[in-house]
Structure formats: structure tokens, C-alpha cells
Amino acid sequence: xxxxxxxxxxxxxxxxxxxxxxxxxxxxxxxxxxxxxxxxxxxxxxxxxxxxxxxxxxxxxxxxxxxxxxxxxxxxxxxxxxxxxxxxxxxxxxxxxxxxxxxxxxxxxxxxxxxxxxxxxxxxxxxxxxxxxxxxxxxxxxxxxxxxxxxxxxxxxxxxxxxxxxxxxxxxxxxxxxxxxxxxxxxxxxxxxxxxxxxxxxxxxxxxxxxxxxxxxxxxxxxxxxxxxxxxxxxxxxxxxxxxxxxxxxxxxxxxxxxxxxxxxxxxxxxxxxxxxxxxxxxxxxxxxxxxxxxxxxxxxxxxxxxxxxxxxxxxxxxx
Numbered sequence: 001x002x003x004x005x006x007x008x009x010x011x012x013x014x015x016x017x018x019x020x021x022x023x024x025x026x027x028x029x030x031x032x033x034x035x036x037x038x039x040x041x042x043x044x045x046x047x048x049x050x051x052x053x054x055x056x057x058x059x060x061x062x063x064x065x066x067x068x069x070x071x072x073x074x075x076x077x078x079x080x081x082x083x084x085x086x087x088x089x090x091x092x093x094x095x096x097x098x099x100x101x102x103x104x105x106x107x108x109x110x111x112x113x114x115x116x117x118x119x120x121x122x123x124x125x126x127x128x129x130x131x132x133x134x135x136x137x138x139x140x141x142x143x144x145x146x147x148x149x150x151x152x153x154x155x156x157x158x159x160x161x162x163x164x165x166x167x168x169x170x171x172x173x174x175x176x177x178x179x180x181x182x183x184x185x186x187x188x189x190x191x192x193x194x195x196x197x198x199x200x201x202x203x204x205x206x207x208x209x210x211x212x213x214x215x216x217x218x219x220x221x222x223x224x225x226x227x228x229x230x231x232x233x234x235x236x237x238x239x240x241x242x243x244x245x246x247x248x249x250x251x252x253x254x255x256x257x258x259x260x261x262x263x264x265x266x267x268x269x270x271x272x273x274x275x276x277x278x279x280x281x282x283x284x285x286x287x288x289x290x291x292x293x294x295x296x297x298x299x300x301x302x303x304x305x306x307x308x309x310x311x312x313x314x315x316x317x318x319x320x
Contacts, residue, residue, distance in 0.1 A: 006314045008105035008304065015306040017109070020149045022117035022126075022300055027272055029062070029299040030121070033248065034269035034272075036276035037064040040294050043255070052077055058294035061096070069093040071107050071294060077204050080140075084169035087111055087141060091301045103305045103314075110304070114144025114296040118247065119222045123198060124153040125271045126245060126278055127220035131197035132157045137209050137233070137258065138202035139163040142224065144176060146200045150222075151180050154198070159184040162193045163203070188191070199232035201225050212237030217283035224290040232257035234287070239263055241285035243278045245271060251291045259289055 005167065032038050044057040054075040056193035061068045080086055089107030091133040115277055123131075130152045136143055139161055150156060159182050160172070166186045177184050190210050199221045201209055205228065212235045213307075215221070221242065226233045239258050246252035252259045266276040268288070278286045308314045 002023070003100075003320050004316045004318050005101050006103045006305070006308060007317050008103065008308055008314045010106040010109055012308065013106050013109045013304055014315050016304045016311070016313060017113055017300070019113065019117060019120065019145075019152050021303065022113050023149060023152060025299050025303050026114065026117045026121045026296060029065075029295050030247070030269040030272055032062055032064045032293060032299075033085075034267075034273060035064065036063050038295050043251075043294070046211060048076075060294035060298040062295060062299055062302070063096075065302055066096045067093070067298050068096045068236060069298040069301055071111075071301075073107060075112055085141060089297075091297055093298070093301055097159040097196065097206040103104070103280060103301070103308075104115040105301060107301070108277065110300050111140065111292075112142055113147040114300045115142060115290065115292060116149035118290055118292075118296055119146050119200070119224060119288070120149030120153050120270060121272070122222060122245065122290070123150050123220060126286040126288060127154060127198050128279070128282065129154075130216060131220070133195040133202055134158070134198045134200065135160045135162075135196035136200040136202060137162055137193065137205075138200070138225065138305055139169050139172070140167040140202065140204075142202045143200075144179075145220065146202050146224065147176065150198060150200070151182060156180075156182050156198075157236075158196070160187045160193050160196055161185070162187055162190070180299055194219075198222070202226055203233060206231040208235035208238070209233050210238075212239070212241055213234065215285060217239065217285065219285050221285070221287040223287060224292075226257060227255060229255060229257050234258070238287065242285045245278055245286065245288045246306055247289075247291055247293050247296075251293065252289055255291055256289055
């Protein structure tokens with residue numbers, strides 16, 4: 001019988017999670033994956049066609065971290081018209097010794113933070129160390145976490161943002177500038193967006209956002225948006241010009257548009273551990289394709305759970 005479960009709200013999660021701690025946890029998680037200490041189910045997906053909605057279930061067991069859990073996540077792009085979040089989620093954690101449910105927490109912030117944190121890890125290992133500028137496609141919910149993570153691992157002095165709605169998001173952009181302490185310029189000239197050291201594609205675009213011939217040598221690209229075989233934010237030229245790194249090759253080949261075993265250079269863990277070096281000269285173009293693995297959610301949730309226990313945060317609920 002289920003007895004007491006710890007409930008953690010969005011506010012609780014926000015008070016316990018920092019980008020720096022999340023980036024560190026992501027590094028550790030991918031090392032665990034390389035050691036075969038992680039078991040993940042294939043992402044279960046249901047498409048809610050009449051609302052252009054996406055419903056996913058993601059489960060992982062991380063034996064080294066003693067973490068076991070499941071995330072239910074939804075992506076409903078049309079929610080923006082209702083002034084509601086487009087991405088929402090709930091995560092449950094289970095005791096790895098007894099199989100008992102131990103925690104239920106809001107997963108919306110975790111989804112944003114862990115996606116940003118993985119970008120932070122990729123940027124740390126794949127971008128040039130002297131990178132100073134970011135060009136980002138997209139001004140939605142995820143853009144904040146992407147920029148937070150990149151600014152955590154590189155000394156960024158300029159951000160150039162483009163999206164169809166960016167001109168209407170002056171308050172959001174001003175708050176980001178204050179938070180990051182970096183000026184943000186909205187730009188609709190694609191060449192000017194591309195003329196930066198680090199690029200991010202964080203959109204729901206089903207088709208490529210730019211001509212890969214225009215990408216400067218030495219650029220690092222983080223692709224975190226499109227997540228179906230039928231869609232890709234970058235074109236074949238970009239992929240062919242880049243050393244492509246993925247979070248996990250089987251997932252990327254199965255779910256990412258334009259990605260195949262033949263054009264993947266390495267998994268992220270190979271780069272972290274130094275088994276492969278993606279950047280051998282200043283002109284190398286590197287591209288990280290993030291699919292969003294369940295290990296990222298569960299390791300982050302486990303980090304939050306342990307912090308909550310230590311600090312006495314959250315509310316106990318007795319199901320009995």
C-alpha cells in the first residue's frame with residue numbers, strides 16, 4: 001500500500017534547482033549512460049491531431065544514481081493562443097529498493113532546465129572556448145533556459161534573437177537581459193543571426209530555418225527543437241558540413257529528421273570522456289542534436305528530491 005509521498009510544486013522545484021547544479025548532473029548522467037548504468041524505455045508518444053498536440057511518456061532507471069522514475073510530458077503549441085504553457089509535465093520517482101512511489105513533482109520547469117543544461121554540457125565541450133556571441137532562433141519558453149545554460153559555460157557578451165513573435169516580447173527580452181546581464185538584439189536578417197559563435201535552434205519549425213552554406217566556419221550549433229522524423233530545423237547542408245554529436249544514437253536515428261548512423265560523429269558521452277574530439281581546429285563546425293532523454297528528467301528530478309529531503313521542502317501526502 002502506498003503511504004506517504006512527497007509532493008513538490010513548481011515553486012518548490014524552482015527554489016531547489018540551479019542551472020549550474022543541473023549542468024553538473026547532466027555530465028554525470030551521460031557518463032553513467034556510457035557505463036551502461038542506465039536503462040530507458042523507448043519514448044511512448046501519442047499525437048492529439050485535432051490540437052496539434054504531442055503526449056509523451058518517458059521512463060528511466062539509473063542504477064548508479066539509485067534513481068527510477070517516469071515523466072509524462074505534453075507539447076500543445078496552440079496553447080500560446082490561450083496564454084498557457086505549450087510544454088507541461090509531471091514526474092514521479094520510485095524507491096529503487098522497494099518499488100514504492102516516493103515523490104511526485106511538477107515537471108514543466110525540469111523539462112526546460114534539463115534541456116538547457118544538456119545544451120550547456122554540449123556547448124562546454126563543443127564550442128570554441130573564446131566564443132562570445134549567440135544567435136538564437138526562437139523566443140519561446142525554452143529560449144530562456146538555452147541562454148541561461150550557454151551563459152553559464154561561456155563568457156557571452158552578445159545575443160541576437162529571431163522569431164516571428166520576438167518583436168512583441170519586449171518585456172520578456174528585457175527580463176532576460178537583466179537576468180543574464182547580456183544585451184539581446186532582435187534581428188530578422190538571418191545572415192546577422194548566423195554571424196555568431198554559437199547558434200541555437202529552439203523552434204517548432206517543421207522545415208529548415210536557414211541555408212547551411214551561410215554558417216560560418218568554427219560555429220557550434222545546438223538543435224533542440226524539432227523532434228520527429230518528418231521535421232528538421234537544419235538542412236542537409238548544415239548536417240553534412242558539421243561534426244554531428246547526439247545524446248544517444250539509437251534515439252536520434254529513430255526520431256530525428258535528417259539524422260542517420262552515417263552522419264553521426266559521436267555521442268555526447270564520447271566527447272565528455274575524451275574518447276573522441278569533435279573540434280580539432282578553429283574551422284570545425286560542430287552540431288549537437290538534442291532529443292531529450294528520460295535519463296535527463298529522472299536524474300534532475302532525483303537531484304531535486306534529495307535537495308528537498310535535506311532542506312525539508314515539499315508537502316507529504318498520505319494516500320492511505
